[in-house]
Every structure is written in structure tokens, then in C-alpha cells.
Amino acid sequence: MQAVSSPYSVHLxxxxxxxxxIAASIVQSTTSLGIAYQKxxxxxxxxxxxxxxxxxxxxxxxxxxxxxxxxxxxxxxxHAEYVLIDYVPLDKIKRDADNLxxxxxxxxxxxxxxxxxxxxxxxxxxxxxGIHATTRDTRxxxxxxxxxxxxxxxxxxxYAVLRPHAHLARPTVGAALLGIVDVESxxxxxxxxxxxxxxxxxxxxxxxxxxTLVGYxxxxxxxxxxxxxxxxxxxxxxxxxxxxAQFTTxxxxxxxxxxxxxxxxxxxxxxxxxxxxxxxxxxxxxxxHFVLTPVGSTTKPRQxxxxxxxxxxxxxxxxxxEVTLDTDSYPPKPTTMHDIxxxxxxxxxxxxxxxxxxxxxxxCAQLTRRSEMLQFDDTAYDLSILEELNCTRLERFSPKDPxxxxxxxxxxxxxxxxxPTCHDSLKRxxxxxxxxxxxxWMGQVxxxxxxxxxxxCALISxxxxxxxxxxxxxxxxxxxxxVISFEHPSKKIYERLPMPKEELADVLSILYTxxxxxxxxxxxxxxxxxxxxxxxxxxxxxxxxxxxxxxxSIDYETLGTYELEGVPIGLFKKNLPEEEGNxxxxxxxVFQSDEDQ
Numbered sequence: 001m002q003a004v005s006s007p008y009s010v011h012l013x014x015x016x017x018x019x020x021x022i023a024a025s026i027v028q029s030t031t032s033l034g035i036a037y038q039k040x041x042x043x044x045x046x047x048x049x050x051x052x053x054x055x056x057x058x059x060x061x062x063x064x065x066x067x068x069x070x071x072x073x074x075x076x077x078x079h080a081e082y083v084l085i086d087y088v089p090l091d092k093i094k095r096d097a098d099n100l101x102x103x104x105x106x107x108x109x110x111x112x113x114x115x116x117x118x119x120x121x122x123x124x125x126x127x128x129x130g131i132h133a134t135t136r137d138t139r140x141x142x143x144x145x146x147x148x149x150x151x152x153x154x155x156x157x158x159y160a161v162l163r164p165h166a167h168l169a170r171p172t173v174g175a176a177l178l179g180i181v182d183v184e185s186x187x188x189x190x191x192x193x194x195x196x197x198x199x200x201x202x203x204x205x206x207x208x209x210x211x212t213l214v215g216y217x218x219x220x221x222x223x224x225x226x227x228x229x230x231x232x233x234x235x236x237x238x239x240x241x242x243x244x245a246q247f248t249t250x251x252x253x254x255x256x257x258x259x260x261x262x263x264x265x266x267x268x269x270x271x272x273x274x275x276x277x278x279x280x281x282x283x284x285x286x287x288x289h290f291v292l293t294p295v296g297s298t299t300k301p302r303q304x305x306x307x308x309x310x311x312x313x314x315x316x317x318x319x320x321x322e323v324t325l326d327t328d329s330y331p332p333k334p335t336t337m338h339d340i341x342x343x344x345x346x347x348x349x350x351x352x353x354x355x356x357x358x359x360x361x362x363x364c365a366q367l368t369r370r371s372e373m374l375q376f377d378d379t380a381y382d383l384s385i386l387e388e389l390n391c392t393r394l395e396r397f398s399p400k401d402p403x404x405x406x407x408x409x410x411x412x413x414x415x416x417x418x419x420p421t422c423h424d425s426l427k428r429x430x431x432x433x434x435x436x437x438x439x440x441w442m443g444q445v446x447x448x449x450x451x452x453x454x455x456x457c458a459l460i461s462x463x464x465x466x467x468x469x470x471x472x473x474x475x476x477x478x479x480x481x482x483v484i485s486f487e488h489p490s491k492k493i494y495e496r497l498p499m500p501k502e503e504l505a506d507v508l509s510i511l512y513t514x515x516x517x518x519x520x521x522x523x524x525x526x527x528x529x530x531x532x533x534x535x536x537x538x539x540x541x542x543x544x545x546x547x548x549x550x551x552x553s554i555d556y557e558t559l560g561t562y563e564l565e566g567v568p569i570g571l572f573k574k575n576l577p578e579e580e581g582n583x584x585x586x587x588x589x590v591f592q593s594d595e596d597q
Contacts, residue, residue, distance in 0.1 A: 057084040057116045058165060061262070061279065067106040070159065075106055079164040079263045084116050086161035093161060103163045110146045113160065122146070129155045165265060181251065183221050183259050183288060191252035192218040192244070194295055199243055200236070208234055212294035220291040227291060236290045241282075245274040253277055260285045362415035363422040364434040373417035381426040383409040388437040395443070396544040410437040414444075448537035454483065455528035455568065458508050459498040460538045462552065465491045470510040470528055472518075479525055496553045497539055501561065505569045523567050532562045 059082045069075035070090055082104070086093070093105060110129075114122050122142045126133040130152075131145050151157075181187045194215040201209060211232065219233060227235060241260070245253055253273040257264040260280055264273050349355070358367040362376050363386070386409035394404045418426075425432040434440065452460075454468065465488050472481040488507070498504075510528050512518055523529065536559060542549035562568055 058082070059084060059112075059116075059162060061276070063112060064106070064108075064162075066109055066112075067160075069104075069106050073105075075104060077104065078102075078261055081165040081265060082162035083165050084113075084160055085163050087113060087158050088161070089156060090159050093159065100161065100163075103161055105159050105161055107157070108160045110149065110151075111143075114143055114146050164263065180255050180258050183255055184223060186220075188252060188255055189218045189221050191249045191255075193247045195243075195247050195292070199246070200239065203236055203239065212296065214295055216292040217295050218290055219293045222289045222291070223286055224289075227289065229291065230293070233291055233293045236292055238282075238287055239290055241277040241280055245277040259288070359417055360412065360415045361417065361419040361422055362412045363418055363426070363436065364432055364440075365412050365415070365436060366419060366434055368419040370417075372420055374420065374423055376416055376418040382429055383411075385426070385429060385431045386410050386435060386437045388439070391437060391439050392441050393443070393545065395446075399544065401544075410435070410441050412436065446541055448534070448541050452534065452538060453527050453529050453531075455508065455530045456535055456538065458504065459530065459535050460542075462494050462497065462548065463491060464488055464494070464507055467507045468509075470508070470526070472510065472512045472526055479522065481527055483527065495551075496555045496558075498535060498555065498559055498562070500558055501568050508569060510567065510569060524565070526567060528567055528569065529565070530562060530568050531565050532559060533564070535559065535562070 061077060061081075064075075064077055064082070067075060085103070090105075094100065095105075110125075114125060117125065119139050119142070122139060123133045123135070123137065126142055126145055129146070129149055131149060133142055133145070181191075194217055196215045197204075197209065197212060200216070220227070229235070241256065244256060248256070250268075250270050250273055253270075253276075254264045254266070256277060257273075257280075260282065262276075262280065264276055268276075354371050355369065357370050359370045359373055360366065361368055361373070388410060389405070392406040392410055394406060396403070422432040422435065425435075431437060454470070458468075467486045467488055469484045469486075470481060471484070472479065508528065510526065518526075536554075536556075539549075539552070539554050543552050543554065
């Protein structure tokens, strides 16, 4: 069976051991995916070590410090990062293969190779070096054995085949690398910022250092030849890469790396590119000559705020004795019916329903003018960014129903339009700030929680943080009520609801003023009316569907003490003379003459 190796896999082939017992133990623990040649057998036995998985197979230039090339060859490292693709004996490597173009072959320490393999591969690697390993041995144990192992003549000498990491993304032969420019081009020189005087001071002569107090600008870069210098310019040869990397862009650093014989991948961050340049040691690199020119202060001069309308003529100003006014267009002509029609048309256009009416957005549920809304198309966006765990919940109708989330993106199902803000964010594959998926989803308000009175809300609230006084004024024409709230000294959280009537009276009271006592019809119109069945339904629904009410205990016995429909607390009644009305004199303004409200 022939094993096929991918660009990101390790194909390890091993040969003879000294005894048949060791060879037999190796064959018993192998998988059925590869080839290992054992000299103790007539036929090749399958053994494969496939790389990949969670282990990274990338090797940087620093990892190749201890790399040893084959005998009689020279190791040329021309890239900043390599991928381990094969680990085989030298005679098994086909050096003239097309897929090994631009690859390097070297011998690496076992401590480095085992870090790029999975546990199964490390276990087989131990057996190929005469270390008996079983499936019960963990990775730290296997790595410890390999670190202590000293290779002998019986161990197989294998070589790693490394391919440049940017090999798959390289352009065609003869084409320039993307983002890399020639070091003698004007683009390369413009990529440098102003070189700080303090940084390059050890490289300057006394005369060059006295030319400026700020720094120097790279005017031109040349490899060799005659360079024309303007007055004040000078040439510095071979500025260290550690200095140049601090004052150039990523494009400039990649171009410098290409000039010095190694390639920097385009996906690297600036800090990583700078580190690669600082670690490079020049041996046979070509010289670069930098033409520098001193620069003065980089602070822009302050612009004069003097307006152009100011008269700078020093001659005295002479007033005219007579001024002639054009009276042909004055006074203005009367407004015609055409002008009135144009004004009214513009006014009506600004008050059309399409301009004034608002609608909700299906992504954020925020109100937006209908004229600005867009039709929501679920195929135009990546709606996976609107999915969130533990944010939604299907309505439950009994305790036996399981707690289930709403699958898919979190949207308001009854709305069909999207606002421009959410549209722009989704087009950029970003979740909108006010999206319902940001734990702002509430769902549809059930009927049992709609149109509750102030008294009913007080009975179903678990947290008590204020006290309310309700004053009702009953007149001949209408009933007026206002509510005054006071902060509660300490917040209280209830474990059982509803609260008893005595406790409700401590946080809610009603003051009734009028010329006659209130009747049953009047009490039904007050904001403290309590309907027992509405309270029961308003407590049972949150217990099933709201996580903050899941541990609530409903006190049905206390609920039974409330009337079917009525005011659960006592009324403070104050009779006023009919001729004085129902408005206190202290509450009237100076110019108020109405006695009744």
C-alpha cells in the first residue's frame, strides 16, 4: 500500500531494528495507514505517522538553528517560516521531484520533531528508536523518554523535508511577490518614517549630527553606482535592520527581507515582521546605501485666523454723503396663490404618513421612520452572527413542557423590515449594537400581563423599591388621579407572592377626595383596582417562562383572601363642601378660578 502525503502531513518511514522481537512489537502497535520497512521481514509491514490535527507543523527560522544538512550539502534558509511535510531516511527522498521545488532537507533534533506530532506519532517514533511504548503511556512520558534517549547506530537517521509556508500562495515564476517592491524604487524610500536622531546618532559624524535636532528622511536607497547628492544630503551605508524595522511599514519590512534573502509572509503582524528582521544575521547580503536629508521641526505652522474680508488698506475710510437705495423691488410684492400653494404642498409632503409613521426593525426592534426602512431579505446577510445561546425561550404552558430555545437567528418574527443601521452592520458581517441577539430579546408580551393596574403590578412584583400614594379627585365631570412615589428605605425581594393585604397597605395607599363618597363604579376606575384572576394568571405565566420567577412560590391561600374585583386597601376619605369644589385652596394657582376638576 502506498501512502499519499498532503502539504500539511508528516510521512515517516523507518527501517531496520537489531532484533526480530523489537520489530514484531512495532508491527503489533501500528495502524493501517502507512509503510514502515522492517529488515526482519521479507515483505514491508504497514506503519504510518500522519501529521496534522491540533499540532502545528510550522517551523520558524529560530527552530532551524540546530538543523544539520546532509553530508556535503549546504543549508540555505530563504524563508521566514517552513512547514514539515516529510520525515524519512535520506535514500527515500526524491530530490528531483516537482513537488519538492524550493524545499530544504535537514536533520532536526528529536525534541523538536516530537512537538510537531500527535500522540500516536510520538509513540511510533519511540518504537523506531528502540523505546518500547504502549497505548497506556501518556504524551509527557513519551516526550521524557525521547529527551533522555541517546541515538546509537541502531537508530534510523531520518531527515525532515521542509517546504516554505508561503509556497502555496506564491505567484507564478518570474512574477513579483505581492506587496514587495524594489529597494531602489521611490515607493520603498517613501515607506520609511523620519529616522530619529537619537536612534541613529552612533552612526553619524559630528557634522551630520549637528545638521538637525529632529531626524532624517530617507530620500533614496541604492545598491551601488554613482549617487547624486543635493546640498545637505549624505549617505549612510548598511543601517542595521533592527533600526530600519522601527521606522518602516510592513511593505518596507517585507521588501527588506526579500533583499536579504528570506521571505516574510504577508499575513504576519508588524511586530512579528520586526522581530524577524532583528533576528536576521547578514553574511553574504548585498550592501544598501541610504541617502538621508535632515529635516526641521515637523510641527505645522499655525495658520493665521485673520479673515479675508478684513480691509488691509491703510487709507482712511470716507463716508458717502448720499446713499441711493433701489426702490424698484421694495416693498415686496404680495404673496400670490401660487406661492401659498407651493408652501402648502411642501408642508403636506412633510406630514404624509410615510414620513411621520414609524415601524419596528426586525433585528433590533427599534422604531424607525417607514420612509427609511428597507425590506428584510434573509439571503442577503450572514445571519449566523445573530445566533446566541441562552438568549431566547419558547413559551411554556405547563411545568411538564421542557425549556427550549428558539433555533436560528434571533429576529422579531412579526416585523418584516430592517433599519439602515442594522443593514450596514450586517453587510460588514458585524452584529448591530442594539441587536436582539445582544441579550435584548424579550419576546411577545402575553395577554395576561397587558393592561394591569398599579395595584395588580404591586402584587406580582418580586422587588419592592418604592412606596406609592394615590390621590383621586372626583368631580362632577371627570375623575383625576395622581401618584406620588417615595423611595423605599431598603429594597425587599419576595419569595412568596402575592403579599398579604396588611403588607400591601405599607407600600400602597389611596386618598379619595370629593363632594360625596365613591361608589362601586368609581372604585373600578381607580388605578389601585385588583382583579384576583388577573393576578393569578400574571403570576403563573412568569413562573413558567421567566428565569427570575422560576423559584417563586405562589401563595394561593393569600390570593384567596382578595376580592374577585375591588380595592384591597382602605380608603382615606375627606369630604369637602360642595361650594368649595374638590380642589384644595393651597393647590390652586393665582389665576385659577375653576372650583371643580
